[in-house]
Amino acid sequence: MIARDVRLIARLDIKGPNLIKGVHLEGLRVIGDPQVYARRYYEQGADEIIYIDVVASLYGRSKLTEIVRHTAHDVFVPLTVGGGVRSVEDVKELLRAGADKVAINTAAVQRPQLISEVARRFGSQCMVLSIEAKQRSEGHWEVYTDCGREQTGIDAIDWARQAAALGAGEVLITSIDREGTRRGYDVELTRAISDVVGIPVIASGGYGNDTHLLDIVHQGGADAVAIADALHYDRTNLVEIRNAARAAGIQMRHLP
Amino acid sequence: MKPQVTIVDYGIGNLYSVGRAFEVCGADVIFASTPEEVAAARHLVLPGVGAFESGMAGLRERDLVEPIRTHAAEGKPLMGICLGMQMFATVSEEFGEHKGLDLIPGRVRALPHTTVEGEAQKVPHIGWAGLYKTPRAEWRETSLADVQEGDGIYLVHSFAVHTDNPEHQLAFSPFGGHAVCTVIRRGALIGCQFHPEKSGPVGLKVISAFITH
Numbered sequence: 001m002i003a004r005d006v007r008l009i010a011r012l013d014i015k016g017p018n019l020i021k022g023v024h025l026e027g028l029r030v031i032g033d034p035q036v037y038a039r040r041y042y043e044q045g046a047d048e049i050i051y052i053d054v055v056a057s058l059y060g061r062s063k064l065t066e067i068v069r070h071t072a073h074d075v076f077v078p079l080t081v082g083g084g085v086r087s088v089e090d091v092k093e094l095l096r097a098g099a100d101k102v103a104i105n106t107a108a109v110q111r112p113q114l115i116s117e118v119a120r121r122f123g124s125q126c127m128v129l130s131i132e133a134k135q136r137s138e139g140h141w142e143v144y145t146d147c148g149r150e151q152t153g154i155d156a157i158d159w160a161r162q163a164a165a166l167g168a169g170e171v172l173i174t175s176i177d178r179e180g181t182r183r184g185y186d187v188e189l190t191r192a193i194s195d196v197v198g199i200p201v202i203a204s205g206g207y208g209n210d211t212h213l214l215d216i217v218h219q220g221g222a223d224a225v226a227i228a229d230a231l232h233y234d235r236t237n238l239v240e241i242r243n244a245a246r247a248a249g250i251q252m253r254h255l256p
Numbered sequence: 257m258k259p260q261v262t263i264v265d266y267g268i269g270n271l272y273s274v275g276r277a278f279e280v281c282g283a284d285v286i287f288a289s290t291p292e293e294v295a296a297a298r299h300l301v302l303p304g305v306g307a308f309e310s311g312m313a314g315l316r317e318r319d320l321v322e323p324i325r326t327h328a329a330e331g332k333p334l335m336g337i338c339l340g341m342q343m344f345a346t347v348s349e350e351f352g353e354h355k356g357l358d359l360i361p362g363r364v365r366a367l368p369h370t371t372v373e374g375e376a377q378k379v380p381h382i383g384w385a386g387l388y389k390t391p392r393a394e395w396r397e398t399s400l401a402d403v404q405e406g407d408g409i410y411l412v413h414s415f416a417v418h419t420d421n422p423e424h425q426l427a428f429s430p431f432g433g434h435a436v437c438t439v440i441r442r443g444a445l446i447g448c449q450f451h452p453e454k455s456g457p458v459g460l461k462v463i464s465a466f467i468t469h
């Protein structure tokens with residue numbers, strides 16, 4: 001297999017007008033203006049930006065479209081946007097605002113056919129399936145919706161396989177267990193998913209240091225890695241992470 | 257005075273990012289959807305996503321095929337992006353045979369579904385790849401003048417252009433060990449398979465060079 005460039009993605013969780021961060025998707029703290037942070041990560045060489053509106057599926061999207069529009073104003077890398085996306089019309093609105101892809105979790109679980117509708121209308125490259133999962137036992141993870149609030153009883157691996165067959169172009173897999181802990185990505189979960197889908201997998205939740213990144217790429221089979229609070233709290237930056245990853249032999253985009 | 261750039265709007269989706277990218281590179285951006293507006297252009301940009309046939313249909317419905325061909329024939333700067341670049345070719349094999357603008361002789365063919373080693377690979381090709389010189393290509397005095405070999409660009413495509421004349425190829429990107437043509441050029445005409453508006457600073461360099469040349 002010929003390696004592709006592994007993508008470094010800055011993930012920004014949004015609540016109302018604010019960039020926020022929690023632990024296990026809970027205990028959210030306000031960090032600042034998402035556009036300021038997105039622009040900073042773009043300048044540091046982010047390969048992509050992900051926005052997830054963490055309360056949108058509960059209260060509806062309010063500020064998200066506006067934030068996307070402002071971000072697309074001066075950020076010139078692909079932008080993936082999720083949170084409260086329920087219909088083809090919602091997707092259309094976000095794409096018009098400047099998003100390149102949408103990430104869908106709750107609405108896809110409730111009505112899997114939405115995945116096919118979005119893929120047919122806008123292309124599978126637009127349709128990112130977002131899975132938030134908690135480990136239940138060895139080799140089993142349960143899908144949660146509404147940003148970690150609702151259990152579904154659905155097996156994450158089965159769901160990923162089904163969604164890929166329905167036309168999802170990519171899977172964003174967030175480990176609720178690891179999210180915000182800095183203890184490393186859930187390598188087993190990501191590996192299990194990347195083994196059953198023929199589409200790229202973005203690992204999210206748990207970045208603490210560069211060893212975690214090497215593990216999730218080499219052992220977890222991740223095509224892309226999302227990093228959030230390590231960037232928001234300025235513990236590291238994307239330049240350092242990219243340099244460390246390349247020094248360790250991971251193929252990444254060449255920046256001038 | 258700011259250079260004026262005309263972006264062809266033929267109903268194929270979001271042009272916001274494309275417009276913004278040209279603006280930050282110093283251009284005054286106009287969106288054009290009538291033959292008169294296209295005919296008045298100095299620097300013309302043909303963006304595009306989606307299927308070849310619907311792209312050409314969008315141009316035909318608005319009577320834009322002839323003004324674009326005339327613009328090219330007069331040697332005025334023209335940039336095609338993604339599907340816009342593919343439409344420069346003579347014909348496409350996407351969902352049957354479809355005639356293109358025929359500005360650069362060549363065919364649009366499906367990307368190889370196997371690597372050079374014969375292993376299956378994912379198509380569409382979505383993501384970052386390096387830009388490299390094709391044999392005998394000269395980037396000086398083209399829109400790639402400020403790009404370094406290997407610089408990363410962002411691609412989303414299932415089809416690629418094969419030019420009849422190798423000299424019309426300016427750059428390629430590796431895909432499963434294959435050299436896939438990602439920039440074509442003929443005179444003041446440049447076609448980018450990648451999205452300069454999504455390729456970070458490298459993409460903006462390509463846009464800046466296009467509008468200042």
